[in-house]
Amino acid sequence: MTQTTRPGHWVEPDSGIGLGLEDIGPGTYNMNIATDRYTSRDYAARERERIWMRAWQIAGRVDELPKVGDWKQYKILDQSFVIVRGKDEKLRGFVNACRHRGNILCNARTGNAKRGFLCQYHLWSYNLEGTLRGVLREELAGQVDKTQNSLLEVSVDTFGGFIFLNPDPDAQPLSEYLGPEVVDLLAPYQLDRMVTVMDVREAVDCNWKVVMDAFEEGYHINGIHPQLLTVLAIDPATSRYQFFDRHSVAVAPFEVKGASTEKQIEGILNLPDTFPSTVAVIPRFQELVAQYHREDGSVEFPDGITARKLLQHATRDTLTGMGLDVSGLTDDQMSDNQGWVLFPNYFMTVRAGECHVIMAVPHPDGDPNRCIWHVSSYMYLPAEHADAFRVGLTEVDEPGSYKYFEALQQDYEQMPRQQLGLRNNRLDHMSLVREEVVIAHYHSVVDRYLAGEL
Template sequence: MRPSERVEEAGLGLADIPSDRYRMRIPTDRYTSREIQENERDLIWMRVWQVVGRVDELPEVGDWKEYRLFDQSYMIVRGKDREIRGFVNACRHRGNPLCAGRGNSKRGFLCQYHLWSYDLDGKLKGILREKALDPVDKDENSLLPVRVECFAGFVFLNPDPDATPLTEFLGDEIPKLLAPYRLDEMVTVLDVREGLDCNWKVVVDAFSEGYHISGIHPELLKVIDIDPSKSRHLFLGDHSVSVAPFEVANVSVFGPEDQVEGIRELPGTFPTVTTVLPRFEELVDVHRDENGKLGFPEGVTARTLLQQATRDTLTGMGLDVGALTDAQMSDNHGWVLFPNFFMTIRAGEATVILATPDPEGDPGKCVWHISSYMWLPPEHREAFRAEPTEVEEPGSFPYFLALQQDYEQMPRQQRGLRNKRLEHMTLVKEEIVIAHYHSVVDRYLAGAEDKV
């Protein structure tokens, strides 16, 4: 079995998962308690690998960015040897922060308080009026290093100096399953950060299930069929990946023209489908008679034509999709990498949602970071690359429809979770990924995990 077939062929269906495998009642104080959030800080966030950006955010020597986690601040920088490193964002003299936001410092870092300086490797290299002072051991007073590693084009950071390697945290299967997508070659086409009035786990939960589509995204029901019995799930240690095969709504009832019209409506919710529509229309026209009437032979549907159009379009652009299945041309795989990384990915594109706790520690707030990536020919990447957007005025950024609906729903849920008599949420089988995710949260909060 090829890695690209693993989820489709070996993933568990809902009927294969015992009802008692995970607890289906999640306590609501997990979303509202400051004490629990403080425990999460110590037992989860300060111990696990977490995505802090993309490798291509730091293309040049000296490029750096700040990463804030609660009241902690880290700096990630590309050194003269092209390696990306992480450091605690504090001068070793009196603790003054060295940087804020992002920028470039080819010559290293200069503390603005007392003018101590450090090179891009974090080594202390200059001290104001050094000759007039008592000797200072520069090796012992270099910047404090932080574990940083890269995978699939993402930069991961772990605050724990004793952390095991990222490869152990991810496990053996995840790199194999993601490799055929060439995620490291994709370019960022959307990059938005905004504060939300909800707990960070509300965001993770919201994107870990499709059970809400009928209520929050009803327009999707006009174009896609929701059949939970066909979903497949792989639980990979602390992480998971799921797929719900995409099919045009009412394909068994509606004729070919209705199926095709369903595909044409997809860009309203999945904008990147626009790229493959010209080839899709060419493939559709092959099946029209001299009067223009459309008829599909056995084995051909709008789904199969969309898959072929996607494969043809991406291949024509220069992307080798030979290791991806036909289903991966149309079906989004939903990834949850603990603790806060959600990604949908299919051939040629991916969307990532990161939710981090409120920097001030308010359990009713978080920061969400949504980014989208596309595979494009190298000569077109810079033209489509998106600059980071920090949304200062809530509600001012124009998300596409489905994302806007989730954006409005999550704070509503947080308001409901504050009700004192609501002691727990009750999950259903379609929300099994949420149940698995919270079983991992349980283990970390119980202290049963070694540092990872």
């Protein structure tokens, strides 16, 4: 397979696929976003019915439920569902309520029900396929039709190692919801083989869409993440975009054009401070750089060699040396984080060997000024090392008690500040700039859902 045939080639300007800002004409998307969608309870109630009760959403990782009978509870607002692995190894989802009097079946976060589910209220029992199997004192219970009282099933499917759930009884297949382009572009990253190395969830004092907006643009890097400027400067002229029916992807080259060679090398050597997974790549990067040391200790690269290219070379060498398959990824994907938005609430930066995911859902109490954010990181590791790095979920009860890696901590502290400003009555809209076109596209999808078009 040549590099030009790889899905990641879309970022090349001559590919004819990706868009630059100059290709997105004025008026393509609404750049004035009304602020009531972040603060209004009425708007949040409409979102509940038209987005959260109808859209596919990620409910966990497949490897959370490895054994027959393993189950987990998934909650969205006041709705509760249970996802379980059946005897046939298939994952199924059900409304988390007994068909008798509605008692919740699974009140914990996870568990195992190898023998099926038993309602603790009146001891009705169900098998792992959701079929009603037993009724207490059945001979006296009257006309209970077991075939009509099975658990209410909800659509569950998987992609990239993630479990997706859709509360809508008439949900379209997940493959159609994602679309073939999304599936093909993400396939070479081996998401399904990645291991969870960070998994944190906590309440944050902002609307769930403030979280989504924060990660859909790089315009804020200069103000919030100045430490990244040594390795990444978002150049609107080189950023590339793809917009799908509901979803999108954007990428900017991971480099600082015009910076001295020494500064670029220094920036890459400091990457582990913000991106811990790069620790494994740095030794090989240093070996490659050493070839170009001059006697006075300075570094001079010949034409065609840059710190970015050496980082790409080092990343491919390191991952391949670990026995990992990165053959389907381009050199750009060795260094450049592609930012994916899967509607409604999934943002992921992904490059060879790792991805970082941000998700946000409305707070269960219905307050539009609060949400639950869920941040996680995944690494592509040799199978023999996976368990040593795998972590479980951390639920943060005390705000501010968990310290994220530097860039993420900076976003965590910024988002509530934005929500405070959005609550001012006279501020009736936000004014986006062209570099925030992903936010504009995202809210166009929100608008279509709220209008009943999707």
